[in-house]
Amino acid sequence: MQEERNKASIRGKITIKGVLKLESPLRIGAGEQGTKEADVYVLKDRDGNPIIPGSSLAGVLRANFSHSPLVDDLFGFIHYDKKEKEVQQSALVVSDIVLSNAEIVVRDGVSINHETGIANNGAKFNYEVVNPGAEGNICITITLRENDLDNIDIIKNDLDNIDIIKNEGDKIAELLCSGCEIGSLTTKGFGRVYCQEVKVNYYDFTRPEAVRAWLTKQPVDEEKSFKRVQNCWNENEFVVEGEFSINGSLLVRQTPDDVMGSVTVAAKQMEGKDKKGKDCFIIPGxxxxxxxxxxxxxxxxTLGIKDFEKKLDELMGSSAKGKSRFWVDEVCIDKSNVIYEQQGRNKIDRFTGGTMSGHLFADIPVWQISPWDKHGDGAWQRKPIKPAIKIRYGIKNCKPWEAGIALFLLKELCLGKIAVGGGKSIGRGTLTGVGAVIHFNNECIQLNKYGQVQGNSVAEHLSKLNDYEKALLGDR
Known part of the structure; x- marks a missing residue:
């Protein structure tokens, strides 16, 4: 007679390990910590190292597996049925991630009024972020218990319950390699993380050698390795990658740390790190x-779209409509592609039209390096304009009319009708399109600087772009 197993007995464990790296700035706030250097502080351990709590990563994983039939079995649940409460413990244990090589900086922020386009009074704030390039060890353990395996019920699946859980572990590894978002402001270019390589080990506790390997922290025979997958867009995600040159000067204000000579420097272009940890100028998401x-x-x-404010809130988020489906990446500007100079200015008395005494100040914006080159014979020759910045934005679970508005935004950016940063009234921040790539439904559409479709299947791609425009214009 076969001995009945204890329902709480452990049948095995699955470990998922790798090195998590920041591809964009990270902000996981810890609130005020007793100083006034910033309004929002990065969460740190007792040694002052920034950390990603295991609860944050577990929440991100659960959100990405919300459509899986095993979400409750993996992540646990609390169900209320009238006066009774059913509880199941999570099978996952996610450790905190302590970030090394981390550079914490303080950024300036200001709340902008969407109606007037100017800063709200008293809405200036500072916040800490962890620059890209920091990394930390990730460790996720899935515990397979007898009772949990018995509860799994997936109809029409030829795999046994243990193999089903293994597949879910593989999916977690694939997600970490393709990248995910953690922390706050994730739709504004923050919190993008990934693993270059993830190793998954399965310990079958019905085998004595596997138990010994687990207790002595030794590798096992059954190990899988997953590699980094870049630009793996989700199904039905509309992504625009545009390259632009800077028409004049550009300035996203950052409070300077010093004064140049006798002139007060009011602001300079914001600086940061790119995903490789290299110093650059940035335009925050x-x-x-x-x-x-x-x-x-x-x-x-302007187009007369019905209920456009409600639709915009559903697309780009609001307190009433929930999280945005429209996301952007932070823009990194290579310092070798631009120059920066001190630009002296005077404050003007709006009543008299004259300069105000004692109000000389300076800004330090950036300009794109001139496309004109002087030859030995004194003649000037115009070089091809190179892109100085790359703007990437996208829409998750994109509807046809939303793809239409994304294309309209690309057009306005290319024509210089959208100014980025401060000083719009004095001509700063306008761009000119150099080229663009559109990704949608496993297709890639390339556009040149004139907005013309390039490559193969031009007629087919052009027809699809026109359909998105018609979907937008049809709801009037």
Whole structure:
């Protein structure tokens, strides 16, 4: 007679390990910590190292597996049925991730009024972020208990319950390699993380050697390795990657740390790190998304789209409609592609039209390096304009009319009708399109600087772009 197993007995464990790396700035806030250097602080351990709590990563994983029939079995649940409460413990244990090589910086922020386009009074704030390039060890353990395996019920599946759980572990590894978002402001270019390689080990506790390997932290025979997958867009995700040159000067304000000579420097172009940890100038995703939302509202209103404010809230998020499906990436500007110079300015008395005494100040914006080159004979020759910045934005679970508004935004950016950063009234921040790539439904559509479709299947791709425009214009 076969001995009945204890329902709480452990049948095995699955470990998922890798090195998690920041591809964009990270902000997981810890609130005020007793100083006034910033309004929002990065969460740190007792040694001052920034951390990603295991609860944050577990929440991200659960959200990405919300459509899986095993979501409750893996992540646990609390179900209320009238006066009774049913509880199941999570099978996953996610450890905190301590980030090394981490550089914490303080950024300036300001709340912009979407109606007027100017800063709200008293809405200036500072916040800490962890620059890209930091990394930390990730460790996820899935415990397979007898009772949990018995509860799994997937109809019409030829795999046994243990193999089903193994497949879910593989999917977690694939997600980490393709990348995910953690922390706050994830639709504004923050919190993008990934693993270059993830190793998955399965310990079958019905085998004595596997138990010994687990207790002595030794590798097992059954190990899988997953590699980094870049630009793996989700199904039905509309992504626009545009390359642009800078028409004049550009300035996203950052409070300087010093004074140049006798002139007070009011602001300089914001600096940061790119995904490789290299110093660069940046345009934060908060700025990019803010101007795109403002322009989208103008476009929808001008076109006479029905209930456009409600639709815009559903697309780009609001306190009433929930999280945004429209996301942007932070823009990194290679310092070798631009120059920066001190630009002296005077404050003007708006009543008299004259300069105000003692109000000389300077800004330090950036300009794109001139496309004109002087030859030995004194003649000037214009070189091809190279892109100085790359703007990437997308829409998750994109509807046809939403793809239409994304294309309208690309057009406005290319024509210089959307100014980025400060100083719009003095001509700063306008761009010119150099080229673009559109990804949607496993297709890639390339556009040149004139907005013309390139490559193969030109007629087919052009027809699809026109259909998106018609879907937008049809709801009037």
């Amino acid at each position: 908060t700025s990019i998304k803010g101007v795109l939302r403002h322009k989208a509202k103008d476009i929808l209103g």
